[in-house]
């Protein structure tokens with residue numbers, strides 16, 4: 001399919017001026033070799049790589065895209081704001097509009113502050129919890145991802161033990177391990193950090209059990225500590241009011257980013273009234289944190305999600321994709337596991353520790369114009385249609401046939 005080898009030429013140029021050619025979660029080195037590193041355009045649910053190949057995308061920029069790339073409503077709102085004022089010596093009126101919208105629509109939010117990246121939000125939550133309680137220990141689930149700074153990055157490079165001196169660990173959905181960690185923290189427990197659901201890469205996803213969610217609320221209440229939910233990845237895809245709303249559990253602090261601005265750089269921390277004072281004692285800021293266009297984009301994105309009943313739409317199409325793939329795999333006797341919420345699917349193959357089956361499957365789908373991820377959770381968006389899922393299922397059918405041919 002590839003006529004001009006632009007991607008390989010760019011990789012060569014890149015390797016000379018960017019260490020390793022690319023860094024972080026968007027490095028194509030962690031994907032099968034057929035995957036492009038560089039893209040040229042993005043529209044709706046379609047990505048076009050630098051060689052002109054187009055894909056129906058199920059990675060959504062790893063979460064930020066939620067109403068479609070280059071969405072006209074979001075672009076119009078952001079463009080209008082940018083034309084009037086992008087950045088200044090203070091925020092625009094739009095910041096108050098956005099905070100009001102979040103406070104109205106997120107039941108656990110009495111206030112909001114804004115940043116740029118998810119890591120800004122999770123890091124601020126940890127600081128706010130410590131400032132509010134004047135204690136140090138933060139409980140974190142083993143294997144959970146909360147960002148890319150020393151207290152939480154999954155890679156060891158540049159991290160010293162002291163960066164994590166006051167973190168204690170529990171296993172997600174394991175109430176007794178949570179209680180054991182609370183015991184270990186003793187009278188120094190500042191907060192418990194939970195992911196919206198268990199979405200660690202390369203392993204089956206798990207929704208939080210009601211027992212676990214209620215236990216997390218109970219132990220923080222009992223100890224006058226802060227319950228923090230990291231809704232950076234799942235935010236606005238499971239429930240527009242927050243991912244634990246359906247469970248009836250409200251966190252004291254919620255960290256948001258990714259889908260909030262449909263791709264515009266913006267993060268938020270929302271929280272409960274009792275933390276208002278503490279927030280004001282923590283110095284969180286950044287040169288670009290008050291940029292107005294991403295705030296306008298966020299407001300337009302949230303309004304559009306509410307208008308369009310987006311969560312129901314994403315869940316329905318995710319179910320359609322999931323059940324289609326399920327029957328295609330079953331018909332060939334291929335053991336697969338599709339886990340997590342349907343709108344954030346992860347597909348893993350049985351007996352595939354080396355990911356050979358996942359790589360073959362996703363490569364074959366890619367070659368038929370569908371961009372899946374072999375080991376990270378994927379994302380549905382409000383812009384996906386039934387027709388996109390039908391086309392995708394044609395590609396997955398052929399891709400599973402290839403897996404059956406090679407692996408039996």
Ligand code: PMP
Pocket residue numbers: 116117118119120122145146147148195230231232233234257258
């Ligand atoms: N928390 C979760 C659950 C995430 O998925 C991510 C990003 N993948 C982060 C925090 C960090 O967000 P960012 O990369 O925007 O700093």
